[in-house]
Amino acid sequence: MSKVETSDTHFLNSFSVILGFLIFVAICLFVYARYLGRTQLEQQMTQQLQLRAVQQNVAPLARVAIAGQDNSALAVSTEPANAAPAADIPKTGKEAFEKVCTSCHTLGLNGAPKIGDHAAWGPRIAQGKAVLYQHALNGKGNMPARGGTNWPDATIRAAVDYMVSLNK
Numbered sequence: 001m002s003k004v005e006t007s008d009t010h011f012l013n014s015f016s017v018i019l020g021f022l023i024f025v026a027i028c029l030f031v032y033a034r035y036l037g038r039t040q041l042e043q044q045m046t047q048q049l050q051l052r053a054v055q056q057n058v059a060p061l062a063r064v065a066i067a068g069q070d071n072s073a074l075a076v077s078t079e080p081a082n083a084a085p086a087a088d089i090p091k092t093g094k095e096a097f098e099k100v101c102t103s104c105h106t107l108g109l110n111g112a113p114k115i116g117d118h119a120a121w122g123p124r125i126a127q128g129k130a131v132l133y134q135h136a137l138n139g140k141g142n143m144p145a146r147g148g149t150n151w152p153d154a155t156i157r158a159a160v161d162y163m164v165s166l167n168k
């Protein structure tokens with residue numbers, strides 16, 4: 001009888017040690033998964049800009065016209081090489097914001113003043129629109145010039161106007 005008892009206690013002891021260990025592992029995995037999820041979110045938010053930069057960097061330098069095929073894509077363009085194709089330029093400040101500016105300004109990445117954070121925007125808006133335009137066009141600290149785009153001045157100004165209107 002006592003032998004059965006000791007083997008039972010022995011089983012229970014090792015069982016709780018194993019169970020404790022498994023719970024510990026599960027907690028570690030949970031914490032790790034949360035950490036991964038957070039860093040991935042940040043990466044995704046900035047990916048749009050990275051993708052654009054990569055596409056620009058790997059664009060072929062030269063293309064070859066082939067006789068008998070449609071070569072219209074090779075037509076010499078008189079636009080400056082770094083100008084965005086007209087179709088890529090947002091038509092409104094809202095559209096510009098939603099395409100690019102939101103990636104930093106909605107979550108407040110890298111110290112970007114967050115949309116809706118009136119304390120962060122108050123003193124910036126108080127500088128006046130001219131200064132805000134200036135900083136959006138030429139960059140400031142971690143704020144890339146034109147938000148990392150090559151959109152024309154008017155588009156960037158419209159995006160600033162839209163952002164200011166969200167934070168009044």
Ligand code: HEC
Nearest residue numbers: 101104110111112124132135136141142143146147159160
């Ligand atoms: C890569 C992240 C990022 C993107 C994309 C981005 N911003 Fe910013 N922006 C910042 C950061 C960081 C700051 C804070 C800079 C500082 O005060 O040092 C900032 C600040 C600003 C300010 C305030 C400047 C001032 O004078 O205080 C304006 C206006 C602004 N951004 C407009 C824009 C517009 C418009 C776009 C889209 C075309 C854009 N941002 C896209 C990161 C970003």
